[in-house]
Amino acid sequence: MFKTLFENVQQQTPLVHCITNYVTVNDxxxxxxxxxxxxxMADAPEExxxxxxxxxxxxxxxGTLNSRAVESMLLAGRQANALSHPVVxxxxxxxxxPFRTEATFRLLEEIAFTVIKGNISEMKTIHSGSGTTKGVDADISDAVTEETLEATVMFAKRLADRNDAVVAITGAIDIVxxxxxxxxxxNGHPQMAKVSGxxxxxxxxxAAYCGANPEQLLDATAAAICLMGVSGELAYERMISNAAGTSSYRSYIIDEISKMSAETLEGGAKIESR
Amino acid sequence: MFKTLFENVQQQTPLVHCITNYVTVNDxxxxxxxxxxxxxMADAPEExxxxxxxxxxxxxxxGTLNSRAVESMLLAGRQANALSHPVVxxxxxxxxxPFRTEATFRLLEEIAFTVIKGNISEMKTIHSGSGTTKGVDADISDAVTEETLEATVMFAKRLADRNDAVVAITGAIDIVxxxxxxxxxxNGHPQMAKVSGxxxxxxxxxAAYCGANPEQLLDATAAAICLMGVSGELAYERMISNAAGTSSYRSYIIDEISKMSAETLEGGAKIESR
Amino acid sequence: MFKTLFENVQQQTPLVHCITNYVTVNDxxxxxxxxxxxxxMADAPEExxxxxxxxxxxxxxxGTLNSRAVESMLLAGRQANALSHPVVxxxxxxxxxPFRTEATFRLLEEIAFTVIKGNISEMKTIHSGSGTTKGVDADISDAVTEETLEATVMFAKRLADRNDAVVAITGAIDIVxxxxxxxxxxNGHPQMAKVSGxxxxxxxxxAAYCGANPEQLLDATAAAICLMGVSGELAYERMISNAAGTSSYRSYIIDEISKMSAETLEGGAKIESR
Known part of the structure; x- marks a missing residue:
């Protein structure tokens, strides 16, 4: 199901405007x-x-929000909405x-998002206006497991409906x-949690996949998640065979993405629909 | 002496709030x-x-200070002090x-630090309110050598006393x-100076080691320094055997930290007390 | 022609003040x-x-400009001019x-630059006060090719004359x-365009080469370009032989720079004068 989605990205080279944190911006x-x-990357309100x-x-x-960035996100988001660009x-x-939570609510109120992607804790915050977040990782108690899977799928669909967006809840199991x-x-590997970003x-x-596939937003989002996951699996094998560690693993993940073919992606994707 | 310190970090996964420069933040x-x-990472005064x-x-x-970050550091530092969190x-x-020096003095005046870590030039600045710094490297004339070691140890103890903190002076020889x-x-390798960060x-x-070992701050700081140093030595061997250069070396250092065991750390540490 | 230029950098370890974007600052x-x-790296107007x-x-x-950074660039630039430091x-x-374009014009108006380096699209913007830029890559239609080479050389000389600076136009073929x-x-390899920064x-x-070779600014700039290009070629060979991808390639480029000798640089440089 991913071949055309993948090729559209390769052929169109979608240019993605990122207003993002300074921790992982290079990656x-x-x-x-x-x-x-x-x-x-551009975050000045002037531009x-x-x-x-x-x-x-x-x-x-x-990720490293400040008041100026919120202003810039609103300006960029409104313009993207006006131009019907996908916004993630x-x-x-x-x-x-409270600062992050309120900024999130304000963004959701003023901008129509195409995709909202977060861990279960962040998505619950979005849903309820409450919730706890331990750093940038999901609360263990809130992890998506086989037992909680059905309920989380229902939650994702409701959240998608409420926000008129594709919702991606990431974790050991990803739901889109x-x-x-x-x-x-x-897809993916637990070791990915030891890599920032x-x-x-x-x-x-x-965002790149949605930009190149604006008519298939759900499938494009799923393809991007599978791409990251399959690359994380291949990179893990290379890390082990090189007796490397987490920093090399970070590089290998990006390496595998750069080397990916539609066939490898298609063959490696572990995806089912509900 | 490091086994328990090391294991406490692994078991507790201390969450470390960093207000740090944007050059090396990803590392x-x-x-x-x-x-x-x-x-x-979070640096907005609001949060x-x-x-x-x-x-x-x-x-x-x-490292890349600005006036807003100083304000945020003061707010975070006071809160950490109120909660008795270690502050590095x-x-x-x-x-x-003058901007960096004055900001440093203000931080030292308003916040009780648990550990102060710098090269000899930075530490002299802290001590005397004067001093020169060539970029982020210690002045060669101020390097800690075998000849100046005893005097530097005395200096470190005095500085520790004056600031009621653990003092770590880093260089070819480290003093805690x-x-x-x-x-x-x-421990460590001169090549580490060719890697930013x-x-x-x-x-x-x-900070992570002190967070997980709040009752043993001196030893926790020493353990962290040995961890970096031993990893730098192991990474150097890997760099040479791979005919690699300084960027791979950077990755290998983090790799070795991720692969470290208490035994390797213990066995590799070259530490003596005075 | 590069031996002395290269050795001057190694021996003098020029300290380079960078006010640069947060995307690639670590690299x-x-x-x-x-x-x-x-x-x-320092960007606060105060320092x-x-x-x-x-x-x-x-x-x-x-690269990630904001109004405070423009102010800082002007302050730093004026001071560098007053001290006769090279400014790139x-x-x-x-x-x-418009924000970037106007900031560029203002910098050019108020600061005497030693070297101006950009792709053909950016350089045309500088020249004419107009032009289009697709992200940070040159417009394909504006690429420097064998056909347009002679005209671009003339353009570069005129721009250099007008700005009293060395002008470096980068692309598949570089002109200084x-x-x-x-x-x-x-020199260089197309794969370098797949690495940010x-x-x-x-x-x-x-900037480092001009700092260490202030009497030979044109040759110093050419040496730096050849250094990047030769390193990119060597790194590409290593990427292929390791079956690696673009993130490893990024590391390998910096690796090769750290391993470079004057002889390898001299031997690898593909340079002609007009």
Whole structure:
């Protein structure tokens, strides 16, 4: 199901405007290039609307938020909405502080997002206006497991309906849903949690995939998640065979994305629909 | 002496709030994960006290300081003090500009630090209110050598006494001291100076070790320094055998930290007490 | 022609003050160390003039510009001019938004640059006050090819004359010129375009080379470009033989810079003068 989605990215080289945190921004830029897109980072209120206008998609990530960035996100988001560009929200750490939570609510209120991607804790914060977040990782008690899977799929569909967006809940098992349909994805490797920024990279790749496939937003989001997951699996094998560690693993993940073929992606994806 | 200290970090996964420079922040995040901790970066005045409250330790690094960050450091530092969280100061480039020096003095005046870590030039600035700093490297004339070692140990103990903190003076030979006791550490490799950020990584790892070992702050700081040093030695061997260069070396250092065992750390540490 | 230029950098370890974007800043720091220089990043208006004063060269890169950074660039630039330090401008994305274009014009008006380095689209923006920029890559229609080479050399010399600076136009073929003389450089590899920041790294290395060779600015700039290009070629061979991808390639480029000898640089340079 991914061949055309993948090839559209390679052929169109979608330019993705990222307003993102300074922790993982370099990985985000490099993963976009590796995936077949092109990055442009710009966060000054004076230029974000202009920059968004020359791009194909917008990626908003609140990882190291500040008040100026919120203003810029609103300006860029409104412009992207006006131009019907896909807009992705990665509400990193929503729930960890009132500042992040309120900024997230304000963004959701003023901007129509195409995809909202977060861990279960962040997504619960979005849903309920409450919740706890331990750093940027999901609360263990809130992890998506086989037992809680069915309920989480229902939750994802409801959240998608309420926000009129594709919802991606990431964790050991990933769930992607719109109001009608959900995918369950079992790619990736636990070691990815030892690398800072795999989540931020994923949001950016989702933006590239949606930018190049605007008519298939749910499938494009699922393809991006499978791409990250399959690459994480291949990179893990290389890490082990090289007796390497987590920093090399980080590089290998991006390497595998840059080397990916439609066939490897298709063959490696562990995806089912509900 | 490091086994329990090491295991406490692995088992507790201390969450470290970092307000740090944007040059090496990604390495800081990844080294914390590699060492067994967890990073959260947040520097907006609106949220730093909230973020610190959910963490175990606070790491303040003035590498790319600005006036807003100073304000945030003060807010976070006061909150960490109120909650008795360990607080680490890395006064990068103190002495290089009046702005950095004055910010350092203000931080020292208003916040009780648990550990202060810097090169000899930065530490002299802290001590005397004067001093020169060539970039972020110690002045050669101020290097800690076998000849100046005894005097530097005395200096470290005095500085520790005056600031009621553990003092870590890093260089070819590292010295860690509280008012009563000092360790001399001869791990690491000169090649580490060709990698940007090894000092910033170290401060963050010290914060993680102090967070997980709040009753043994001197030993926890020494353990973190040995961890960085032993990893730097192992990574150097791998760099040479791969005919690699300084960028791979950077990755290998973090790799070795992620692969470290208590036994390797214990066996590799070159530490003596004075 | 490069032996002395190369050795001057190794022996003098030029300290380069960088006010640069947060996307590629870590690579910029590490490439400066790899090339034999030393980085210091500082962008607060309160300290930039002080920091520049203790440095050998200044590198201004507008990749993630904001209004505070423009102010800091002006303060640092004036101080560098007053001290006769080389100042390099990398007008990343000039033409992509009025904000960047106007900031570029203002910098050019108020600061005397030693070297201006950009792709053909950015350089045309500088020349004409108009132009289009697709992200940070040159417009394909504006690419420097064998057919357009002679005209571009003329353009570079005119631009150099008008700005009283060395002008470096980068692309598949690189052109470096002052008002009288131009070099054409055919090093590098197309794969370098899949790595974020090779252009930013280059500006910083140019600043280091000009800082250590202030009497030979045109040749120093050419040497820096050849250094990046030859390293990119060697790194590409290593990437292929390791079956690696673009993230490893990024590391390998910096690795090769750190391993470079004057002989390898001299032997690998594909340079001709016009």
């Amino acid at each position: 985000v830029a490099n993963v976009l290039l590796a995936a077949g897109g092109s990055p442009i 974000v609307a202009d920059i968004t206008s020359i791009c194909t998609a917008l990626n908003l990530n609140i 929200l990665d509400p990193v750490g929503a729930g960890a502080s 849903a719109d109001r009608d349909k959900a995918y369950i994805i079992r 795999t989540g931020c990279m994923l949001s950016a790749v989702i | 800081v995040a990844n080294v914390l994960l590699a060492a067994g901790g967890s990073p959260i 730093v006290a909230d973020i610190t409250s959910i963490c175990t330790a606070l790491n303040l690094n003035i 100061l890395d006064p990068v480039g103190a002495g290089a500009s 001291a509280d008012r009563d006791k000092a360790y001399i550490i001869r 090894t000092g910033c990584m170290l401060s963050a790892v010290i | 910029v720091a590490n490439v400066l160390l790899a090339a034999g220089g030393s980085p210091i 930039v003039a002080d920091i520049t004063s203790i440095c050998t060269a200044l590198n201004l890169n507008i 401008l990398d007008p990343v994305g000039a033409g992509a938004s 010129a002052d008002r009288d003389k131009a070099y054409i450089i055919r 090779t252009g930013c790294m280059l500006s910083a290395v140019i």
